[in-house]
Amino acid sequence: MAPYETDDSTSAAEADDLRAGRRKAARYVVPVAVLGVAAATIGLVPALADSGDPDLPKITAQQLIEKIAKSDVQQMSGTVKITTDLGLPNLGGLESSLTQGATGSGDGSSADPSAKLTELATGTHTLRVAADGPDRQKVSLLESAAEYSLIHDGKDVWGYDSGTNEVYHATADDSASAKEKQEETPATPQQLAKDALAAVDDTTSVTVQGTAQVAGRDAYRLVIKPKDDGSTVGQITVAVDVKTGLPLKFTLTPASGGAAVVDAGFTKISYSKPAASTFDFTPPKGAKVTEDGKVDGASGKASGDKKTDGKTPEDLGGDLGKGSDGLNVIGDGWDSIATFDTGGQGVPSGSEAGAFGGFLDSLGDKASGKFGSGTVFKTRLINALITDDGKVYVGAVTKDALVKAANAAQ
Secondary structure, three states: OOOOOOOOOOOHHHHHHHHHHHHHHHHHHOOOOHHHHHHHHHHHOOEOOOOOOOOOOOOOHHHHHHHHHHOOOOEEEEEEEEEEOOOOOOOOHHHHHHHHHHOOOOOOOOOOHHHHHHHHHOEEEEEEEEEEOOOEEEEEEEOOOOEEEEEEEOOEEEEEEOOOOEEEEEEOOOOOHHHHHHHOOOOOHHHHHHHHHHOOOOOEEEEEEEEEEEOOEEEEEEEEEEOOOOEOEEEEEEEEEOOOOOEEEEEEEEOOOOOOOEEEEEEEEEOOOOOHHHHOOOOOOOOEEEEOOEEEEOOOOOOOOOOOOOOOHHHHHHHHHHOOOOOEEEOOHHHOEEEEEOOOOOOOOHHHHHHHHHHHHHHEEEEEEOOEEEEEEEOOOOEEEEEOOOEEEEEOEOHHHHHHHHHHOO
């Protein structure tokens, strides 16, 4: 047995809680499109790169998990670097077109976090984060010529895109959207660790393997691995601050090898109380302000989305459910596959898809079996099989596992 390595074991109640968390997260894994799958994986992945090996007392995996659970850091600030490599092809001009569509393209707001933060699905980004208790947090996405900030201050949630001078605002008193937008904050190391640990069950090996130093802090390395070989996940490594129990940095390595799918962690961190002014925000002069579905300020017009006719995401989800067989989950743990029926045809290819045909074909592999035929869309982590009759099978599993599940469903 390697130093610091221990067999992991959890109680039945703990396992139930972890599985419940995994089931709750499952709805984020099911995409409307393959790019949606890629973006959704951010909540599942972490990465670790150590710069030293401090000599620390031995600790078991169970003790380290408990240390993370008991961590109660209320005040902190720092810089987080996140790199995502899902293995998507170069999108070129198509990427900007899709991004523009995601931001609402005129009717919506580029400051809405549900649109802006999809940028974290690819490339390398730097985030500046700060927290002062449960009611004050701020995350800023630093770009070459602009900055996007998401600020939670009491009942208010503000999003601001300096590049377009647009503001998004929601309050807990007005609707549930403020809480939802707050939960869409970019993946910090702490949230990434929480999501990863929610996937731990009896299909998972959890060990402590050595130490690291991250952002000047001594840390233990918690390693999470699927026991089965059908998953595309190789291992997840979480660096845990030895003093505070706060996850500092993470790595998800794919089963196929190579560079980490996502690397996210602190490069600087301070546990001092941030200045109160950090969380102050007033919309700049001339900014277009989207206020829970209404636009004030420069444009002076309503922002109702023509594509949704003013319906909420919950309304749209209900409409989608009426046209499908709903969501089911096949299998357990890391090999689980989410499946649903779109009630329509499969994905067009070639000339049938027009300008998108070549792009879709570059992502997909043809597949056939008892289910008929279909296309498997690939990333380095999440794969999705869409059959020609509109059924979807998606998970962090191999192409063979998807085909096997589709055949078994016949």
